[in-house]
Amino acid sequence: MKNLITGAEALWRALQEEGVKTVFGYPGGQIMPVYDKLVDYQDSIHHILVRHEQGAIHAAQGFARISGEPGVVIVTSGPGATNVITGVADAMTDSTPVVVITGQVSTAALGTDAFQEADVIGLTAPISKWNYQIRTADEVAWAVARAFYIARTGRPGPVVLDFSKDAQVGLTDFHFEKCNFIRSYIPNPKISDVAIKNAVALLDAAEKPFVVFGQGVVLGHAEKELEAFLTKGDIPAGSTLLGLSALPSSFPLYRGMIGMHGNVAPNIMTNQCDVLIAVGMRFDDRVTGTVETYARQAKVIHIDIDPAEIGKIIPVEVGIRGDAKTVLSLLTEKMQARKHPEWNASFGHCDAVEKEKVIDPEVYPTEGLLRMGEVVDRVVRATGEKAVVVTDVGQNQMMGARYSRFNQSRSFISSGGLGTMGFGLPAAIGAKIARPERTVCLFVGDGGIQMTMQEFGTIMQEGVGVKIILLNNNWLGNVRQWQELFFRERYSQTRMLNPDYALIARAYGIRCISVPDRASLEPALKEMFADDAPVLLDVHVQEEGMVMPMVPPGKGIHEIMITDSEWYK
Amino acid sequence: MENPVKEYTVTIYTENQIGLLSQITNVFTRHGLSIWSLSAGATSMEGVHNITIVTAGTEKKVKESVQQIEKRVDVIKAFFYTADKIVYRELCLYKVSTAALMEYGNIEDLLNRYHARIVEMNKVFTIIQKTGYSNETASLHDELKDVGVLQFVRSGRIAVSRAEQEPVFKFLRKREKEKNQQTN
Numbered sequence: 001m002k003n004l005i006t007g008a009e010a011l012w013r014a015l016q017e018e019g020v021k022t023v024f025g026y027p028g029g030q031i032m033p034v035y036d037k038l039v040d041y042q043d044s045i046h047h048i049l050v051r052h053e054q055g056a057i058h059a060a061q062g063f064a065r066i067s068g069e070p071g072v073v074i075v076t077s078g079p080g081a082t083n084v085i086t087g088v089a090d091a092m093t094d095s096t097p098v099v100v101i102t103g104q105v106s107t108a109a110l111g112t113d114a115f116q117e118a119d120v121i122g123l124t125a126p127i128s129k130w131n132y133q134i135r136t137a138d139e140v141a142w143a144v145a146r147a148f149y150i151a152r153t154g155r156p157g158p159v160v161l162d163f164s165k166d167a168q169v170g171l172t173d174f175h176f177e178k179c180n181f182i183r184s185y186i187p188n189p190k191i192s193d194v195a196i197k198n199a200v201a202l203l204d205a206a207e208k209p210f211v212v213f214g215q216g217v218v219l220g221h222a223e224k225e226l227e228a229f230l231t232k233g234d235i236p237a238g239s240t241l242l243g244l245s246a247l248p249s250s251f252p253l254y255r256g257m258i259g260m261h262g263n264v265a266p267n268i269m270t271n272q273c274d275v276l277i278a279v280g281m282r283f284d285d286r287v288t289g290t291v292e293t294y295a296r297q298a299k300v301i302h303i304d305i306d307p308a309e310i311g312k313i314i315p316v317e318v319g320i321r322g323d324a325k326t327v328l329s330l331l332t333e334k335m336q337a338r339k340h341p342e343w344n345a346s347f348g349h350c351d352a353v354e355k356e357k358v359i360d361p362e363v364y365p366t367e368g369l370l371r372m373g374e375v376v377d378r379v380v381r382a383t384g385e386k387a388v389v390v391t392d393v394g395q396n397q398m399m400g401a402r403y404s405r406f407n408q409s410r411s412f413i414s415s416g417g418l419g420t421m422g423f424g425l426p427a428a429i430g431a432k433i434a435r436p437e438r439t440v441c442l443f444v445g446d447g448g449i450q451m452t453m454q455e456f457g458t459i460m461q462e463g464v465g466v467k468i469i470l471l472n473n474n475w476l477g478n479v480r481q482w483q484e485l486f487f488r489e490r491y492s493q494t495r496m497l498n499p500d501y502a503l504i505a506r507a508y509g510i511r512c513i514s515v516p517d518r519a520s521l522e523p524a525l526k527e528m529f530a531d532d533a534p535v536l537l538d539v540h541v542q543e544e545g546m547v548m549p550m551v552p553p554g555k556g557i558h559e560i561m562i563t564d565s566e567w568y569k
Numbered sequence: 570m571e572n573p574v575k576e577y578t579v580t581i582y583t584e585n586q587i588g589l590l591s592q593i594t595n596v597f598t599r600h601g602l603s604i605w606s607l608s609a610g611a612t613s614m615e616g617v618h619n620i621t622i623v624t625a626g627t628e629k630k631v632k633e634s635v636q637q638i639e640k641r642v643d644v645i646k647a648f649f650y651t652a653d654k655i656v657y658r659e660l661c662l663y664k665v666s667t668a669a670l671m672e673y674g675n676i677e678d679l680l681n682r683y684h685a686r687i688v689e690m691n692k693v694f695t696i697i698q699k700t701g702y703s704n705e706t707a708s709l710h711d712e713l714k715d716v717g718v719l720q721f722v723r724s725g726r727i728a729v730s731r732a733e734q735e736p737v738f739k740f741l742r743k744r745e746k747e748k749n750q751q752t753n
């Protein structure tokens with residue numbers, strides 16, 4: 001018997017089949033049939049109406065990063081579609097599974113410069129993992145199934161479905177079949193025995209092994225396997241920005257964050273180890289500093305699910321293509337148990353210097369205005385280190401990353417590869433919607449918050465209990481820091497006049513607590529965490545604060561500025 | 570020099586998907602590789618298309634690009650070869666004035682020397698076809714200079730590898746088996 005429904009309804013049915021309960025979106029002319037059908041599906045699908053399509057995609061990214069499930073975005077054609085582009089590119093670089101559905105003009109009008117027609121397929125092809133234009137209602141079930149399969153498997157990423165108007169209104173005999181095979185696409189290949197054998201030989205011979213890991217550990221659900229691997233090999237490890245929270249901060253072999261504003265020890269050790277094991281990370285230039293001086297002394301083992309990453313930046317001794325979970329458990333099983341007491345103890349000096357010169361002055365200052373690191377430390381402490389930490393981009397991001405502590409995976413969300421200002425607020429909204437039972441703290445700058453501040457409206461309408469900690473320094477601080485250090489203090493367009501955030505928050509019914517000084521921080525935190533309501537904490541921090549340590553651009557990862565006038569020795 | 574720039578022939582097998590060709594050429598653009606020639610068409614396998622691109626670059630750059638291309642979901646396999654690993658041809662068509670050609674005289678001999686042939690002739694013009702390497706087709710073009718070439722076109726390169734069997738066939742058979750295993 002035929003079961004004829006419209007393409008628009010087929011979309012909702014297919015999303016249901018994929019287990020979707022939440023979508024982020026914004027309506028418009030060329031997606032109206034889909035929005036009309038939503039009225040009949042409102043009981044099972046929660047649609048979050050954002051205030052700008054960029055907010056929808058970043059919220060979907062936050063949702064995906066915290067839950068591991070693809071975030072879903074529905075927008076109209078033309079400007080609706082182009083407004084999501086930043087987020088699609090961001091999700092591509094940061095391997096975030098999202099499925100974006102854009103309305104499109106009728107197939108007959110394609111290519112005619114019709115009203116609100118944009119070449120979405122052409123625009124998104126280089127920044128999406130896959131895209132497809134749905135031209136008939138019959139393709140809907142197939143395309144949705146394929147989109148979810150591609151978005152969530154292998155190295156995850158964004159997928160775009162461009163849904164033409166006639167396919168939305170056309171009729172189809174709906175049958176849904178999950179996709180689990182595409183012949184041209186091998187998300188999770190068989191792991192090479194030879195590569196494992198070679199890696200084990202290197203590991204067994206290593207005297208000074210070191211692990212750098214990234215988000216691949218989180219995406220591959222390999223947190224426990226990483227712990228077991230490190231423990232058996234007695235191998236110290238450093239995390240990339242996006243790898244944060246994959247290991248508990250208190251894990252004894254965890255030595256902190258690597259990269260430009262990372263911790264001293266793991267950066268220095270990268271250039272001293274004899275075997276470097278890279279797990280689910282891609283040697284971004286913010287991680288490596290100059291490539292020519294990066295870990296040249298070490299034999300490199302690179303584990304990644306994406307074969308195009310292996311050897312792309314850093315030449316490898318052994319490349320292992322596979323998911324981190326399986327590869328790490330194979331290596332752990334086959335390698336010898338080792339102890340490296342001297343090697344592990346040698347990190348102590350770096351840690352001591354960083355603590356004395358950077359951390360203590362940043363986290364425990366006794367005078368002057370509040371410092372960003374101090375605020376992050378107190379906020380995280382007030383949550384019992386259980387919060388999901390979301391950051392925007394800039395100094396607030398680096399401070400959020402450096403001074404947060406975690407004891408649960410999937411607790412840190414930030415725009416890493418693209419560094420998208422404006423990401424933080426909507427991403428925090430998406431995270432809180434995905435995990436309402438968790439406390440979600442956003443660290444955001446006065447510049448970044450104004451890029452997507454319209455999403456206060458979403459917070460208001462949906463009652464999303466995010467805790468927004470505005471690290472307000474009256475500057476585009478990160479750029480200001482570079483101008484001070486590398487552009488002879490010529491502060492070009494980085495000074496910003498700020499609005500009265502309390503008034504803005506009030507307009508949206510969001511409680512705003514102003515924190516002008518050190519004494520008011522603790523009571524403000526008490527008030528902020530007293531309930532689960534959204535709060536904007538407007539914290540006045542030191543204007544000329546610097547994120548240190550810093551590996552300046554063009555320097556090797558071992559060339560570390562410890563203050564603005566002193567290098568690590 | 571550690572990384573010499575060489576000519577490479579990139580052979581790509583894809584599903585028949587709209588927009589895939591531009592995705593592929595985008596990868597070349599992004600890596601700063603120019604496309605010297607491009608040809609595309611269906612293969613003997615239903616639904617499988619072949620794209621052959623000639624480019625020049627360092628092995629590292631070309632390899633990186635090929636990996637990025639193979640990463641596209643609808644790309645089945647992508648390979649890259651130096652000239653010694655493939656047999657390749659290009660097809661050329663030369664349009665010359667029939668009258669001028671008649672005047673030239675020893676045309677038989679010229680065509681024989683170049684393994685070229687006449688595919689169409691009328692009172693006004695004659696079309697000569699030649700397949701071969703680009704230096705040969707260029708050299709025939711030179712020799713026809715006296716006759717006067719009214720129009721000249723060259724196709725993109727097509728190539729087969731010197732391996733006994735294209736690895737893509739093996740790959741697709743293997744995938745077919747894996748598919749059956751999954752659905753069973």
Ligand SMILES: Cc1ncc(C[n+]2csc(CCOP(=O)(O)OP(=O)(O)O)c2C)c(N)n1
Nearest residue numbers: 394395396421445446447448475476477478
């Ligand atoms: C969309 C976008 N535009 C510009 C930049 C460049 N940028 C990086 S950090 C930064 C300054 C951020 O200022 P603010 O949000 O106040 O954060 P702070 O560094 O002061 O904590 C800028 C302009 C960017 N990363 N993203």
Ligand SMILES: [Mg+2]
Nearest residue numbers: 445446475477
């Ligand atoms: Mg600022």
